[in-house]
Amino acid sequence: MNNAPGLLLTILAFLAVIGPLVFVHELGHYLVGRWYGVKAETFSIGFGREIFGVTDRRGTRWKFGWLPLGGYVRFAGDMNPASQPDPAWMMLPAEERNRTFQAKPVWQRALVVAAGPVTNFLFAILIIAGFNLIQGQPSAAPIAGKIMPGSVAEQAGFAYGDVFRRVDGRAIGSFRDLTTYVRSHPGAPIDVAVQRGDREIAIRVTPRPVPALDEQGKPIKMGVLGIEGQLEPIGPITALRLGTEQSWRIVTMMADGLGQILTGSRSAKELGGPLSIARFSGEAASAGPGTFAYFVALISINLGFINLLPVPMLDGGHLLFYALEAVRRKPVAPQVQEWAFRSGLLLLLGLMLFATFNDLSAFGLWRGLSGLIG
Incomplete structure (x- = not known):
């Protein structure tokens, strides 16, 4: 379609x-x-x-x-x-x-x-x-929020509210710990232990490899499960601060991209x-x-x-x-x-x-x- x-x-x-x-x-x-x-x-x-x-x-x-x-x-x-x-x-x-x-x-x-x-x-x-x-800001808590439809996370059986305990035997203290580990294992099976209600469940899943750029702008593969963390409400001042920080990150990305094109590390065809x-x-x-x-x-x-x-x-x-x-x-x-x-x-x-x-x-x-x- x-x-x-x-x-x-x-x-x-x-x-x-x-x-x-x-x-x-x-x-x-x-x-x-x-x-x-x-x-x-x-x-x-x-x-x-x-x-x-x-x-x-x-x-x-x-x-x-x-x-x-x-x-x-x-x-x-x-x-x-x-x-x-x-x-x-x-x-x-x-x-x-x-x-x-x-x-x-x-x-x-x-x-x-x-x-x-x-x-x-x-x-x-x-x-x-x-x-x-x-929408609120992402919570640091290692809890599953939205499970993306059609993602490997949905296919593996993750559910909203799952609390991540361990990945390949390593303790998970924050949602960032999970995403950092997943990104470094594209296409490699990992074992994730989650708390669901009063039960602990073991789930094996293979992060989907997606194209990305490293800190030097070189193409790499990054692992993705298709899970978003939960969101927590924020006030107007925090929203403005986050909006300013996110806008500044976009500006720096544009400046880096322009610099890479001018130095020849990226193709001018991207313009x-x-x-x-x-x-x-x-x-x-x-x-x-x-x-x-x-x-x-x-x-x-x-x-x-x-x-x-x-x-x-x-x-x-x-x-x-x-x-x-x-x-x-x-x-x-x-x-x-x-x-x-x-x-x-x-x-x-x-x-x-x-x-x-x-x-x-x-x-x-x-x-x-x-x-x-x-």
Whole structure:
């Protein structure tokens, strides 16, 4: 039976992921800019020709563009990608000029720019914290919680509430002790003693080997039974702490993955683009609201991480120039910034084309075309 999502669901799920996350990102820029008295001229979700829009009483045009792959906030005085004002800027009345982006000190401009990625991280933390608050956190007690349907644990006869006592004769003091032992024995039979009610039961089971990576990023096999520990309720503060810790782990994994690709230890073919996001959006939506919400959090972290990379045209590129301006006590020459941002645009377009090529390869398009040609 094919559970792949249809094209319509995939498109709608993709829009439901990208649209809100772009809005959250740009809202961070907008709110901090407004906090510091900068006038926002345009708040756009999507690029290209306007499909629909309204102008508020502050003169900000809120609109939707026809290409839903990003968005932007254009502040007064922010006339080009390098954030350099045009010559007419100096001719503005003092009061109006003070409401432009370029009139603000470098630290305020940096905070406005950083607010977008930071808002994406905060949004993801709130989503993950919500999961933690609803579901609770794993208990350290060596007690079986959920038994995954179709797993080797279900086939071997484990049941909810089983208390793990020993594995291959070794005492089990926590659920982590069990998972650590199981992971190191992929495909090897193990003997597990569990307490069920007033009886102790011996169960022989063979952990299913699954692909994984070790601490050095090398492929290995890891044993899995298909048993989850029990969950215990937590409060909002603990949920936020866990959400922050889990989000940070995702960021470090992304940084490690990018580093491995740059050093050649991982293939650049793993880079995906909008088509991959669309496909995974559809799959997450078809898996249920919980999976879809977690996927939104993951993409939100990804969006924040990518935007902080020190690449011109991204928020991280702007922050790099602001850091140089703070150290030099004067802005980098406009010609240098213009050259850098043009180069950054070419780099991003090249990466987008490369990622799209990878996406089409993953979909089997090139194999199909070669078959037709052959």
